[in-house]
Amino acid sequence: MAAMIDSVTFSMVGSYVMYCLLFIACLLGFSGIVNLLSPRPVCKKLSLYIFTLANLLFLAGFVLICWFHYQIYCDLPLELPGNLSNFFNSQLTSMNRGAEYGLPLLDSENPPRYTVPVWIENEKYYFWFMCFGIMALFAHLRLRNHRVRALLYTIFAVQVGILYFAADPFVNPLPGFFAEITPWFEGNLHPRSRFGLFMKLYPRMVFYYNASYMWVHPPMHFISYACISIIFVTSIFMLVKRDPVIEVAGYDFAKLGFLMLTIGMLVGYPWALQAWGPNWWWDPKICSSIMMWSVFSTYLHTRLYAGRTGMWYFTSVLGILCFLAMIFTFLTSIYFPGEHSSQ
Secondary structure (H helix, E strand, O other): OOOOOOHHHHHHHHHHHHHHHHHHHHHHHHHHHHHHHOOOOOOHHHHHHHHHHHHHHHHHHHHHHHHHHHHHHHHOEOOOOHHHHHHHHHHHHHHHOOOOOOOOOOOOOOOOEOOOOOOOOOHHHHHHHHHHHHHHHHHHHHOOOHHHHHHHHHHHHHHHHHHHHHOOOOOOOOHHHHHHHHHHHOOOOOHHHHHHHHHHHHHHHHHHHOOHHHHOHHHHHHHHHHHHHHHHHHHHHHHHOOOHHHHHHHHHHHHHHHHHHHHHHHHHHHHHHHHHOOOOOOOHHHHHHHHHHHHHHHHHHHHOOOOOOOHHHHHHHHHHHHHHHHHHHHHHHHHOOOHHHHO
């Protein structure tokens, strides 16, 4: 497998990106702490340049991840021998009769290839934190309060630390994916064993890795998570003192985040029917996502009455609760068994 995919180059270049990101994140974290404690901005322009460089590094790493996935697409076709391919198509034709969502037949001349999304396994953390960095940079350019900027730096530094020490996508890339497909590409399998393995891999490829919804549903959620993190920052400062500029900025990010979250949930509905069937409503991640959406919706509605006495304070509390609901929603897919727990 390693000979077919240039994972060595990917890991080596990716490690350089992560080293640089960690170093820059340490500088930003230090700047964030200093500015949080200082009554006046410290190293304002330098911090902006460093923050911009960090986002460029994030984007460079994301391009590297896209290149790695393109290598998977080119070099790892899921190909059956001609006789087994014809037998599989005959079996599949029978299975698809009366099925609401059938599997496509094989084309022996064009074997199915993996179009693995660039936000699965540890890569989802990378994409999520990259989205936050971009959102935070826009917030930085819009907001003049140096302490708001400082908190953005600090959260960004913490995220990079989590990414480097606990979820580095360049060290042992896509372990779950390669654990699934390695038996197919390594060793001389008996035709019967190969056919049985193909029956496991092919539906997983069609309904998960190659599903068009995977290119819409997860990234929309991660963009909304990034927006909610910005709302969390603005809500903290709104609890201390009402600032119209901070309030409007937080509301603008909230509108974008709510739009992404709502569309992402709606897009996920037909995908869940295809992949899991009708019995998925009580999945822990889905239930917690509905809870988060409800809190988010309440935040936006109370924001309409923020001009009334004390409502801006209540709205800020809801903004913080929305962030906590987001964290809980994300953790449910890790610690609670369900359809999302293996993604």
